[in-house]
Amino acid sequence: MKFLTQSFLKLRKLQHRQLCNEARLEPVKLAYATYENTLPVQDIHQNPLVVMHGLFGSKSNWNSLCKVFQQKTKPSRKIIALDARNHGDSPHDPHHSYELLALDLKNFFDSVGIEKASVLGHSMGGRTAMLFALKYPELVEKLIVVDISPISTSPDISSMPIYMRALNSLKIPSNIPLSRARLAADLQLVEGGITDKNLRAFLLTNLIQTQNGSFNWRVNIPALLMNLDNIKRFPYEKGKVFDGPTLFIGGSSSDYIKKEDIPGIKNIFPNSAVQYIEGAGHWLHSEKPTEFLQLSVEFLNRPNTS
Structure with a gap:
């Protein structure tokens, strides 16, 4: 990461x-x-x-x-x-x-x-x-x-930058199953202060494994963080x-x-x-x-x- x-x-x-x-x-x-619908619809x-x-x-x-x-x-x-x-x-x-x-x-x-x-x-x-x-x-x-x-x-979304930085700072070893990666990421997010289990599960739906076996985010965290003021209004x-x-x-x-x-x-x-x-x-x-x-x-x- x-x-x-x-x-x-x-x-x-x-x-x-x-x-x-x-x-x-x-x-x-x-x-x-x-x-x-794959069936024909009449007029x-x-x-x-x-x-x-x-x-x-x-x-x-x-x-x-x-x-x-x-x-x-x-x-x-x-x-x-x-x-x-x-x-x-x-x-x-x-x-x-x-x-x-x-x-x-x-x-x-x-x-x-x-x-x-x-x-x-x-x-x-x-x-x-x-x-x-x-x-x-x-x-x-x-x-x-x-x-x-x-x-x-x-x-108030003042905690959002904290969440984004927590996501971006995760350290996950390459070439492990995605299920293990999400478990490791979940534990690190708890340590990073994200205590809401449902929120962590939702955020982790964005964790993907690349072709070389490493892990990345589908969301563009730096761009969203830079544009938080635009998102709020x-x-x-x-x-x-x-x-x-x-x-x-x-x-x-x-x-x-x-x-x-x-x-x-x-x-x-x-x-x-x-x-x-x-x-x-x-x-x-x-x-x-x-x-x-x-x-x-x-x-x-x-x-x-x-």
Whole structure:
């Protein structure tokens, strides 16, 4: 594992260029997985559902849920799960902001020929989805935002740099089975102060073994750490609204969608509803998948009203 120092030096040289030249930055080509009905469908065109994960996530985290979405949406929708830049199988890039994440999504729509889709995003993916809907409302049929708000800043994430440095400083011997590597990494993360077992398990889904037997991260830790300020804020432009059907789903035990945010949410998304899943935290789709799927599928299957 490389330490952050060398990467920081390289990224600092690029930071000024990022601030000055962001308008000229190019989108990255996103990796994706599709879930669709292999049986013939008679004369029914249903817009696909595009799913975007949160920080440190990947499309693979949504595999089981995407299969259920494909089976339960009526008529059946094609489901597309994406990897954001600097995550999963998508390219690494020193630049990371919601403006760029939305640009990546627009590029994906253009490249695969999507004229309109429903969009679902969790946390970082939810803010990407919101910004995309505000910028390109003609491309979005329905919007589902999972445990994130456009109004308040994110809850305190001051511990995030500690987590990232702990990940980047792990020392794992090469040429051992991945299961042993994850066990060794888990023990080191505990020593590094990450005591939440579920959080460690989630983070370790990003540990991969390279062809030469060494281990690396699928997430671009130095770039995410350098761009934490961009990840914390939602770049809302005053006066913009998305008036398509929108559902916010929050966890009752999470503080990412505060009840005092709801009036402000409805100013930006006037055709929105906010629902909470009792006893769920920030990762409500994995903590309470049945309740999450019920709310999401009911919303997706509901006929649009003009």
